[in-house]
Amino acid sequence: MKLLIASDIHGSAYYLDKLIQRIEIEQPDKIILLGDFLYHGPRNDLPKDYNPKEIIGKLNAYKDKIIAVRGNCDSEVDQMVLEFPIMSDYTELVDNNQEYLFTHGHLFDTNKLPSFTKGLRVVSGHTHIPINEEREGVTYLNPGSTSIPKGGSTNSYLIIDDNEIIFKDIDGHPYTL
DSSP states (O other): OEEEEEOOOTTBHHHHHHHHHHHHHHOOSEEEEOSOOSOOOTTSOOOTTBOHHHHHHHHHTTTTTEEEOOOTTOOHHHHHHOSSOOOOSEEEEEETTEEEEEEOSTTOOTTSOOOOOTTOEEEEOSSOSOEEEEETTEEEEEOOOSSOOOTTOOSEEEEEETTEEEEEETTSOEEOO
């Protein structure tokens, strides 16, 4: 199964359009969205072409392919307009005998994580900084942010294709961390 994983759109119509171009080219089986869909939040500047109402229809067009979790900027009112579930704090998926835990990341302190089964891939957003690291047999991944990258990173998303992990910038160019 091919997964396209993105996080932290924060209402940017410009960067969502770029992500949709990547979706059309990549043709993933599932689109995993790790929260913070419509709003920028009080700690972030407005992203380019901030337009939450425009985001709604564009995301809803992919509702049959989207698996999503709630971010710290998402609320019940957002769920009223989005036609796919977004209110779960996490979701799990097994693909090719690989287990995944998807979450936004704001509810887990990375220094005090629960004990996970070795081999698990924990995929979260929230920090807006891409990561790919292994600790005690668990792989921690973060695709970075679609619209508001931080820590010197670039606008990005993640592809997992037959368990291969590929980080890409918003224009589809692979890069290494």
